[in-house]
Amino acid sequence: MFPLKDIKVLELAEEIAGPHCGMQLSDSGADVIKVEPLIGDWSRHLGTRVKGESALFMALNRGKRSIAVNQEDPKGRGIILKLAREADVIIESYGPGKADELGVGYDLVAKLNPGVVYCSISPFGTKGPYSKLPASELEIQGMAGFQWFLGEMGEPPVRLGPDQAGVDTGIWSFIGIISALYSRNKTGVGQNIQSSMLLNMIAMMVYVITAHFNPDSPGGFHFSGPFDHAETGYRTKDRAILFGMPLIPGKQELAWESFCRQVGLGDLLEDPYFKEKGMRMVGIGRDAQEFKPVIEPALENKTSEEIRKIVEGLGGYFAMFKTYEDVFSEPQIKAVKMVEEIDHPAAGKIKVTGIPWKLLDTPAQIKSAPPLLGQHTDEILRDIGYSNKDIANLRESKIIN
């Protein structure tokens, strides 16, 4: 049994957050209908392709059915409104005011379908001076302060590589939707949820915001983070690494001396300051920066594997900046089932990232491949009462694909 069996979702959403939310609802058992414009979803036109299909689209849209509709046309809008009347959940990310303009805003839909749980996703929400402004992942990361905790002071800013604001906003929206569905089981009424990328990301900054209000001292990593150097580890021939000596007194000194000799820094041990302090100053944080310019060149002509053997042989800790290739060749990936294979009608066998939680009695499951554009237009229209003749007429007038 799927937790969201019999839940119908209408996805009126583009970019990352809304589609990610819809995909996770589908993995949990909901029937998700994705409405696309005739030219196809935003992500169909971006990034790497597999036999003509966008990898980004396929990463965000598995398990959904696709209907392609021209929403600028009143008949097209009529189709969306019919689907909206029957939906338990609507995910909308058209931007402030746009859904009302298209005649599928919350107020109108709720009149026809008072039980609907309608989640509006936007960069900034509906309240406040930025509410009508556009923004993407990058701008939200900057405005939420992420870039303050990355890169070097005074150097060009660095963003987080993953689409953190987009994906996590999808997750926040999911949390809001399920909470509202749970509550609807008791009250019978639905509601509107506003999910804003900026506010969601600000909420997640709680640790550093609390730390910056009234700390006892400038020490402690939650406060000092923004003022530290970029945490890039130590470069080796092939990967950046982090490492440290064992923390046991006595053992630490011996390990440090042996480490320095083995990597060719034996001469520096004649400097009492380096000999005494160095062992505590490898690793992360501000202190680690002091000797980095001396230690790093000695590691750059060795492989990460060579350094790992030395450090672990001495009882120290070692971690590597793993690439995707490293990660996906780990046996642990299989143990947690985080890669799944799907047969796609055009792209063939594709791999997608798995489902991050395991409900042991009611597991989630990938239902089907990411859809082709408008792959399910006809069956969706028939389900809501359109005849084959209606469908042919709509197609001829270019209202559907």
Place this chain on the structure above:
Amino acid sequence: MLNGVRILDVGGWGVGPIACCLMGCLGADVIRFEPPKLDGLYYVGTLQGGAGTAYVSAHFNERNIIIDLKKDEDRKLGLRIAETADVIVENHPSGTMEKLGFDYETVKKVNPRIIYCASSGYGTTGPLAHSPSNDPLMQLAAGFASITGAPGSMGEMFRYVALVDYTTSLNICQAVLLALMARETTGKGQKIEMSQFEATLSLQSTRIAEYFATGENPVPMGSANPNIVPSQAFKTYDNKYINISVHREEYWLKLCKALNLTEIENDPRFATNADRVANRDALISILEEKIASEPARWWIILFRRCGVPCGTYNTIDDIYNDPHIRENKMIVKLNTPWGPTLYTDFPLKFSNPPVPIKIKPIVKPDKNRHEILAEISKSVKKK
């Protein structure tokens, strides 16, 4: 939303507790089992009034009772409270709760409706099942750090914001809510297994897709985007940086008009996003030169006026003073046993009930012992 749902936070550090606190914001009654020596988070990082600020920030909307699960008497009390609960969340290393005798099988015997979420570092099976994990190490282990950093670097770790931890907390909320929905139909609880490793991979699914498609490792690109041009930081006349993104075609003409650069508007090398990705360097150098000619403030005013996606590069002070954050009351000052501090409020806005969700600050350890014991004895009498 979750009124009537009782959740026990028996976790440590940030991952389990934050998940419980968020469900507390949604109306659940959250009871934290505090170890007698207090959680490890109390002692690390930045301190305020002697308490770890992360500990203060990770325990909002919770009631607190000190319970030492290592002592049999306390464990029995814990099980009596668990009889009245709907959900238990723990995030200790795999096997810890079994050793303590507070694992799913034990609790299920006294409460078959219990939803028991066990969140570990790497899952319960496989070679890494018992490896320790924390936010910075998981960033390295799951590839997260390898796709972040200045161009040419071998990756960079995100410093102490703990978004990998927080994302795992959000995944816990999702899973617990799904199990609550399933229980409406089945009448039964169940066990949920998840891990920080799985959460961190799922978080990167859009970037992992590129790797699956090409077989090539994505590399750090500074503030730039592999698929969208322009989408990056630009230096302004006053040596600040602003972000600009043309992530939809409609913004391209708006950007050209705002910059008054008609020559690039009509240049076929930059006509579509695909063209701009192909001619990235040529376009970026033109934009860099133009944007370096005026201060950040001007560009922000102009781009907002013209509807071009743009943004500043904010510090914590900037965030605190931002008119939009203020109007949404996203940062709230609350009193705690360790003095006043700032919390971030619950970010989603619900229309029904339309009252804003209120965040409640951390309480003193063991503050709610008497009331919790009284409630337990009452519920036993009822039976």
